[in-house]
Amino acid sequence: MFVGIDLGTSAVKLLLMDGSGRVVGCQSEEYQLSFPKEGWSEQDPDLWLSQTKTGLIKLLRAHGDPSVDAIAAAGQMHGLVILDENDKVIRPAILWNDGRTASETEYLNNEIGKEKLSCCTGNIAFAGFTAPKILWVKNSEPENFQKIRKIMLPKDYLVYKLSGAFTTDYSDASGTLLLDVKNKRWSEEMLAICDVKKEQLPLLRESYEAVGKVSAQIKAELGIKGEAIVAAGAGDNAAAALGTGAVGNAKCNISVGTSGTVFITSDKFLADEKNRVHAFAHADGRFHLMGCMLSAASCNKWFMDEILEEKDYAKAQAKIKDLGENKVFFLPYLMGERSPHNDPFVRAMFYGMSLGTTRSEMYQSVLEGVAYGLRDSLEVANSMGLEIKKATLCGGGAKSPLWRAILANILKLELEIPESEEGPALGAAILAAAASGKYEDLASATKEIVKIKETVPPDPELAGKYDAGYAFYKKLYPAAKGLKGA
Numbered sequence: 001m002f003v004g005i006d007l008g009t010s011a012v013k014l015l016l017m018d019g020s021g022r023v024v025g026c027q028s029e030e031y032q033l034s035f036p037k038e039g040w041s042e043q044d045p046d047l048w049l050s051q052t053k054t055g056l057i058k059l060l061r062a063h064g065d066p067s068v069d070a071i072a073a074a075g076q077m078h079g080l081v082i083l084d085e086n087d088k089v090i091r092p093a094i095l096w097n098d099g100r101t102a103s104e105t106e107y108l109n110n111e112i113g114k115e116k117l118s119c120c121t122g123n124i125a126f127a128g129f130t131a132p133k134i135l136w137v138k139n140s141e142p143e144n145f146q147k148i149r150k151i152m153l154p155k156d157y158l159v160y161k162l163s164g165a166f167t168t169d170y171s172d173a174s175g176t177l178l179l180d181v182k183n184k185r186w187s188e189e190m191l192a193i194c195d196v197k198k199e200q201l202p203l204l205r206e207s208y209e210a211v212g213k214v215s216a217q218i219k220a221e222l223g224i225k226g227e228a229i230v231a232a233g234a235g236d237n238a239a240a241a242l243g244t245g246a247v248g249n250a251k252c253n254i255s256v257g258t259s260g261t262v263f264i265t266s267d268k269f270l271a272d273e274k275n276r277v278h279a280f281a282h283a284d285g286r287f288h289l290m291g292c293m294l295s296a297a298s299c300n301k302w303f304m305d306e307i308l309e310e311k312d313y314a315k316a317q318a319k320i321k322d323l324g325e326n327k328v329f330f331l332p333y334l335m336g337e338r339s340p341h342n343d344p345f346v347r348a349m350f351y352g353m354s355l356g357t358t359r360s361e362m363y364q365s366v367l368e369g370v371a372y373g374l375r376d377s378l379e380v381a382n383s384m385g386l387e388i389k390k391a392t393l394c395g396g397g398a399k400s401p402l403w404r405a406i407l408a409n410i411l412k413l414e415l416e417i418p419e420s421e422e423g424p425a426l427g428a429a430i431l432a433a434a435a436s437g438k439y440e441d442l443a444s445a446t447k448e449i450v451k452i453k454e455t456v457p458p459d460p461e462l463a464g465k466y467d468a469g470y471a472f473y474k475k476l477y478p479a480a481k482g483l484k485g486a
Helices: 045-062 102-121 130-140 142-147 154-163 170-176 188-193 216-222 236-243 297-308 313-318 359-383 401-411 423-435 442-449 460-473 476-480
Strands: 002-007 011-017 023-030 070-075 081-083 150-152 167-169 203-205 210-213 229-231 252-256 260-266 278-281 287-293 329-331 349-351 390-394 414-418 452-456
Touching: 002 045, 002 154, 002 236, 002 423, 011 045, 011 423, 023 045, 023 423, 045 154, 045 216, 070 154, 070 236, 070 423, 081 154, 102 130, 102 188, 130 142, 130 170, 150 154, 154 167, 154 210, 154 229, 167 170, 170 203, 170 236, 170 278, 229 423, 236 252, 236 260, 236 287, 236 423, 252 359, 252 401, 260 359, 287 359, 297 313, 297 359, 313 359, 329 359, 329 460, 329 476, 349 476, 359 401, 359 460, 390 401, 401 414, 401 452, 401 460, 423 442
Parallel strands: 002 070, 070 229, 167 203, 252 390, 390 414
Antiparallel strands: 002 011, 011 023, 081 150, 210 229, 252 260, 260 287, 278 287, 329 349, 414 452
């Protein structure tokens, strides 16, 4: 048996996979986010550990306490976890969707310079990346900065606590802005800029490499049987791509989760000259381009829960009939935006409403706005000569037939829906199996394990209507750019 862990923003999901690649069971455990100030987003790393332990116990007990060959974790990227000399967490983790680092991001991009950053790492600074967070701690909490002995990413904290291995993988490290992605090594220039010592950083490993074993103490505490090898793991988007079969060259996975991503694989390192999308390492040992929007399925949840105050999503979506005809538009920038604008200050807005506007039209515009936002990143990839014709689709948004149709036609892609909806957790389980030696490589593993249950093709006439809608949508960000709230 193999365990895959998906350390998400609001919950940890654990998946049990058998030797044939069949998902045997899943277990989720929730935890809280903290928003101590406007734009801040934090979590206590020990919540991740305690809930992971709780979930592991429940998952294994529910299936007869099977022998565990290997474990791997996928995790929310970019979060800053800092430990002192006694391996104690110094302060709550600063998460990927935290927006406090505007001045540090501006310093890196404008004073250090985007050209230098891109040369050193393949990317420029985004507010959510790890390096600006390190600088924020240095500038705003110097007493905490002086205590730092270990810097790690969220899923690497789990790996460390489970096995004692102080490691990270290339896919997750790509989002720190400390990694020379092209050459797969920590950037000496970026370490100097951020006043970070190499010994404070974890050892770099491929995602599928074994880095240790679950410690005897943890095995005894949780009742884990078997060898329990621990793999390096991966960032959640790279793991989700594995879980949908996006291994090899020019494969695409679209994820509509809390955030939204367009993930395109490449055998070689590629970078957009304007840095509108990220150039990262992939969990398969190669590379990928990734466009990330900060609010995707969270836009849907916000509109339903906070605005309509309804819980029946399917009922609300059933009232949406005329795709391609909506005159209401929604900019999905509830927390600013990353790709392609890199603008932490822009905010969401509705445009085009009149006295005749219905709430169904507003709801439809929310679903369409997320799809238009994803198309922004896809257009960047197409401008680089990557002609993507089809993609796999995962995440909570993939469960809605209506949203799948909207996405297929706005993106003009044939969307393949995998049989398993457990993208990152399944990807992590595949990495665990690879680390144990079960599979020769990840390509053969995903070919055997990942199955497609449904294909959603675009309709040429409807896609044409949405082309016109996208042309108008692109005018809205320039109009909203620079507007500041009261």
